[in-house]
Amino acid sequence: MEEITAFFEMGGYAVYVWPSLALTVVIMAGLLIATLRQLRNRQRRLAELEARGVQRQRRQRPAPDPTAQPGAETREARP
């Protein structure tokens, strides 16, 4: 028991040591949580939008041009 008390007293520096550690935990955890929340919100919004309209836009995309020149790689293959 005495050992535990001594540990928390930090040799008389408890008021400096514990706030330092606590603030580190709060800021690092806070940043991580804020980041995860933002990511989840955006993922949800994207999923909603895609479910509604994106397929329609995909279908509207023009088909590849059949009169296009042959690919550059076939020309470069010649010696």
Next chain:
Amino acid sequence: MHRFANPARFTRLADRILPFAAVGTVVALGVGFYLALFVAPGDYQQGESVRIMYVHVPSAWMAMFIYVAIAVASAVALIWRHPLADLAAKASSPVGAGFAFLTLVTGSLWGRPMWGTWWEWDGRLTSMLILFFLYLGHMALLNAFEDSQRGYRAAAILALVGVVNIPIIKFSVDWWSTLHQPASVMRLDGPTIHPSMLWPLLIVAVGFKLYYLTVVLLRIKSELIAARLRALDLATVKAAEVQGQAVQG
């Protein structure tokens, strides 16, 4: 490098790295803080207050490391127009600002019992405060323009100009030896700190690096989704306009 400009490819890569980075963060911080709190000895002069070092010093290293990372990303963005570099810089600065803030506050909490003052306009303290303001300026510039590209450009220029502050922080303790102690780990002649304190310090520092990697990958992923959302919104608005014109005509 431009291979990873493809958002889908980057997201796949990030998703592969993220579990390792997250688990590594937890393990390194668990071991590091255990050693720092229970195993490492008190200092012969500073007693138990020296335990503040295990958060103060790694935070300061991270604040400087992340700033250099932002400066490198900004250079890549300005020179090669790499689209992910802008996002990496944007994703990094809140994390860097957090670590700079932690450095200042934990330093103050350590300075009060050891130096007898919360704050002094010492070279090291002042240059670290400037680093914190540079982070805030970077974040403010990114959001200051209607056109996000102009924001990225302005923030990148600020990041590159501000990088001159990094060597000033590093060498401030040698140039103006007023209050802050000189380096005891990053020295040309090797660390002067005892291994029983050095190891916990280095393990916590690795944990902080992995934490940064985890958070920055998540934030870049998030920025990529935000860009996609903006493009979709724009497409929806355009489609509505076209429909409106068709109805009118």
